[in-house]
Amino acid sequence: MQERVPYSLLSILGLGLALIYVPIFVLIAYSFNASSLVSVWGGFTTGWYTQLLHNDQVLDAAWLSLKIGVVVSTCAVVLGTLAAISLVRFRKFRGRLLLTGMVNAPLVMPEIITGITQLLLFISMLHVFGWPHRGFTTIVIAHIAFCTAYVTITVRSRLMMADRSLEEAAMDLGSGPVRAFVDTTLPGIAPALASSWLLSFTLSLDDLVISSFVSGPGASTLPMVIFSKVKLGVTPDVNALASLIIGAVGVCVVLAGYLMRRGERLRLQGIHASDV
Amino acid sequence: MSLRGDWLERNGKWFIIFPPLAFLFVFFLIPFAYAFRISLADTALHVPPYTDIVSVTTDGHINLSLNLGNFKYLFADPVYALSYLYSLKTAFFSTLICLALGYPMAYAIARTSKSTQSILLLVIILPFWTSFLLRVYALEGVIRENGLLNSALLWLGLIHAPLQIMRTTTAVYLGIIYSYLPFMVLPLFATLEKLDRSLLEAASDLGSPPWRAFLDVTLPLSMPGVIAGSMLVFIPAIGEFVIPTLLGGPDNLMIGRVLWDEFFGNRDWPVASAVAIVFLVLLVGPIAVYQHYSTKELEA
Numbered sequence: 298m299q300e301r302v303p304y305s306l307l308s309i310l311g312l313g314l315a316l317i318y319v320p321i322f323v324l325i326a327y328s329f330n331a332s333s334l335v336s337v338w339g340g341f342t343t344g345w346y347t348q349l350l351h352n353d354q355v356l357d358a359a360w361l362s363l364k365i366g367v368v369v370s371t372c373a374v375v376l377g378t379l380a381a382i383s384l385v386r387f388r389k390f391r392g393r394l395l396l397t398g399m400v401n402a403p404l405v406m407p408e409i410i411t412g413i414t415q416l417l418l419f420i421s422m423l424h425v426f427g428w429p430h431r432g433f434t435t436i437v438i439a440h441i442a443f444c445t446a447y448v449t450i451t452v453r454s455r456l457m458m459a460d461r462s463l464e465e466a467a468m469d470l471g472s473g474p475v476r477a478f479v480d481t482t483l484p485g486i487a488p489a490l491a492s493s494w495l496l497s498f499t500l501s502l503d504d505l506v507i508s509s510f511v512s513g514p515g516a517s518t519l520p521m522v523i524f525s526k527v528k529l530g531v532t533p534d535v536n537a538l539a540s541l542i543i544g545a546v547g548v549c550v551v552l553a554g555y556l557m558r559r560g561e562r563l564r565l566q567g568i569h570a571s572d573v
Numbered sequence: 574m575s576l577r578g579d580w581l582e583r584n585g586k587w588f589i590i591f592p593p594l595a596f597l598f599v600f601f602l603i604p605f606a607y608a609f610r611i612s613l614a615d616t617a618l619h620v621p622p623y624t625d626i627v628s629v630t631t632d633g634h635i636n637l638s639l640n641l642g643n644f645k646y647l648f649a650d651p652v653y654a655l656s657y658l659y660s661l662k663t664a665f666f667s668t669l670i671c672l673a674l675g676y677p678m679a680y681a682i683a684r685t686s687k688s689t690q691s692i693l694l695l696v697i698i699l700p701f702w703t704s705f706l707l708r709v710y711a712l713e714g715v716i717r718e719n720g721l722l723n724s725a726l727l728w729l730g731l732i733h734a735p736l737q738i739m740r741t742t743t744a745v746y747l748g749i750i751y752s753y754l755p756f757m758v759l760p761l762f763a764t765l766e767k768l769d770r771s772l773l774e775a776a777s778d779l780g781s782p783p784w785r786a787f788l789d790v791t792l793p794l795s796m797p798g799v800i801a802g803s804m805l806v807f808i809p810a811i812g813e814f815v816i817p818t819l820l821g822g823p824d825n826l827m828i829g830r831v832l833w834d835e836f837f838g839n840r841d842w843p844v845a846s847a848v849a850i851v852f853l854v855l856l857v858g859p860i861a862v863y864q865h866y867s868t869k870e871l872e873a
Contacts, residue, residue: 306681310693313678313758316751317700320711323721327714380593387586392594399597405804407812407856409829410849413836414604417611417846442601445593474585503704506814506829510836520706527710527819536714539707550702554695 370497377448412510431513675757740822764798
């Protein structure tokens with residue numbers, strides 16, 4: 298594959314990357330702008346960041362979003378992994394087509410439709426059973442539903458590649474099927490579980506549309522607060538908040554990618570070592 | 574023991590299958606059935622703001638009143654049809670532009686060395702992990718009247734008055750392309766990377782000029798990536814709410830925005846449900862059929 302890449306192609310690549318990154322860098326630069334007018338550079342300040350630390354509305358929303366994210370991604374990884382195992386390991390069972398449809402559908406469903414329909418269900422459930430009250434619980438349930446789909450797709454493809462001979466060997470040696478799976482296949486698909494947990498966490502943390510529909514009074518997630526602030530106009534503290542989020546996510550993703558790659562390399566080395 | 578063991582062997586798998594199946598059934602599928610039911614109800618002034626379509630009358634008869642008026646209303650009021658068509662059009666053209674920009678990008682990445690590839694891919698994926706909402710907001714900082722783009726163009730002397738980009742159709746297109754470009758590049762890269770280069774050499778040995786080899790070999794072989802990338806851009810773009818709301822003007826009435834307003838502004842839940850159901854049938858039906866056949870083809 299190594300040969301000279303034509304300059305025309307490289308320049309389009311550069312243009313595309315610039316389109317993706319320039320707005321983000323501009324945003325980060327503005328977050329240090331002392332002037333609250335966006336057009337004027339008023340000198341360097343970290344004032345917007347300190348102001349953010351005293352903004353209870355933003356802090357509460359961030360805390361709520363983080364709590365939701367952790368609960369959602371943990372539940373979604375469990376449910377999604379079970380769904381992936383069902384689809385890969387059990388060739389035939391009643392409801393297989395239904396399950397396949399339900400894990401694929403959220404990927405193509407416009408968020409706004411999922412949000413509306415789920416809200417309607419929650420309202421009538423509250424009417425009939427007195428549960429769930431709109432807020433934390435309903436947002437968690439709604440997020441789990443679409444995150445499970447992403448987890449299933451990720452884990453399924455990994456599980457299909459997994460070598461079953463180790464698991465069969467363990468079963469021949471007397472392990473039960475669950476024990477054999479946990480001892481042999483689970484470590485192999487662990488990277489997929491970790492990355493789908495991260496994916497669910499960011500999807501949940503980022504969701505605006507579904508949360509806005511299913512949430513109730515008093516429960517505003519971070520994207521909901523940001524959206525209402527942005528709609529009202531330019532607020533310099535949103536720049537600071539956005540830079541913090543983008544920075545944190547960027548560091549986490551690069552770090553996670555590095556750790557996963559290293560883990561994979563060590564695992565492969567271990568396998569090769571045991572071959573010899 | 575053996576009896577219990579047999580039972581576990583035969584039914585143990587349901588401990589694995591049941592939780593996700595039941596959860597998604599109750600919280601993903603039933604809501605759609607429910608929305609369908611409400612779309613047949615009337616608006617009411619109590620909470621929840623719609624009438625029950627099934628009611629028991631005082632003499633014990635069950636009364637079913639279906640109201641097709643919501644669906645009729647959708648076809649009578651042109652705003653729904655127009656916003657749906659407008660969403661289709663916007664999604665279609667932004668997908669085309671993404672393809673035109675993403676294809677050369679993926680092609681260039683596929684031709685670099687393996688180590689450069691992994692860095693470039695990380696650079697492309699990274700923004701996908703950061704907040705979508707914040708990226709749309711960041712774009713506003715560049716294209717607003719006193720933003721970076723206008724300042725730069727004014728400073729270069731290319732324009733004499735700031736361009737009005739915000740609240741226009743251009744801004745909506747820019748927003749969609751900016752947000753979804755990575756979704757186009759990644760599947761394209763995946764197919765272009767696997768491309769067998771010896772086919773291109775064979776084409777050139779047989780006298781094909783590079784552009785001809787591209788059209789005859791590369792393009793047809795990368796079609797799966799083109800289709801996958803286009804779907805990944807087109808589908809979310811058509812239901813897009815954030816971009817037309819934050820960047821678009823009053824003319825950019827995409828269906829997502831209409832639905833949102835209908836729901837939160839007018840509080841007309843039956844009509845909003847009807848819009849959702851029609852949207853679902855018009856959009857998701859064909860996609861499901863398409864997916865069904867494309868996975869069949871893959872498995873075959």
